Amino acid sequence: MKTIFSLLKLTLITVVLFAVIYPLAIYGVAQFAPNQGKGETVLVNGKVVGYQKIGQKFDKPNYFWGRPSAVDYNAAGSAGSNKGPSNAEYLALVQKRIDTFLIVHPYLKKSEIPSDMVTASGSGLDPNVSPQGALIQVKRIAKERNLTEEQVKILVEAHIRTPKVMGTATVNVLELNVALDELSKRGS
Structure with missing residues (x-):
């Protein structure tokens, strides 16, 4: 007891x-x-449209695309693919992403596609792309939105974040797409 x-x-x-x-x-x-x-939310008209630190799926041609996700952007299941660079299945998936990217961006060569546009990050939820990854999409976005390439390029350059000490420059895809919607509204 x-x-x-x-x-x-x-x-x-x-x-x-x-x-x-x-x-x-x-x-x-x-x-x-x-x-x-x-969390660091992104608001549009007082409504939460996403989070700065979590990648989201953008696959429509009139939006900037982010990094591919190994978990289909499911934040509850954050993970990488766990397949190495010599895995045949992984190589086929990356080739499929390259082919899809080239179909939508016919003005590009395979060698011009930054790796972050066809490979998933370790978490599968990276909200950022490299400046090069955003800039190679400018021509497509400008055409889809009836904007000039210069307007879209200036928008991308305004959203490039450079690290204060170490690291690489990035562009937050959600913030860029929100700003793109704003630019399109002003342009109409």
């Missing part, structure tokens, strides 16, 4: 600690984070 009460007391303490105190502590710390721990 003494053992049962000890175990019940330990269970109650553990439940209170990990189901009440710990979540409240994390919530309290999150209040000091950007956006109070709710």
Whole structure:
């Protein structure tokens, strides 16, 4: 009987600690984070359209495309493909992505396609592309949106983020597409 009460007391303490105190502590710390721990949202007319740090699927020709995703942009299942560069299935998938990209961008050569446009990131949810990945899509976007290539190129260049210390320059695809919609509205 003494053992049962000890175990019940330990269970109650553990439940209170990990189901009440710990979540409240994390919530309290999150209040000091950007956006109070709710993620870095992208808003359009006061409505959340996505998150800055999570890639989304854009496959319509009038939007910039992001990196392919090994998990079809499912944030609950973040993962890479786990297939190495010598795996025949992986190579076939990358070739299919290259072929699709070239069909939609007939003005490009295979050698001009940056690797980030045909390979998924380790998380499968990379929200960014390289500046080159965005710039090679300018011609298609301009044609689809009835904008000049110069207008679209200026928009891309305005959204290039350069690292403060180390790393590579990136373009957030969601933010770029939101800005593209704004530009199209002003242009009409």
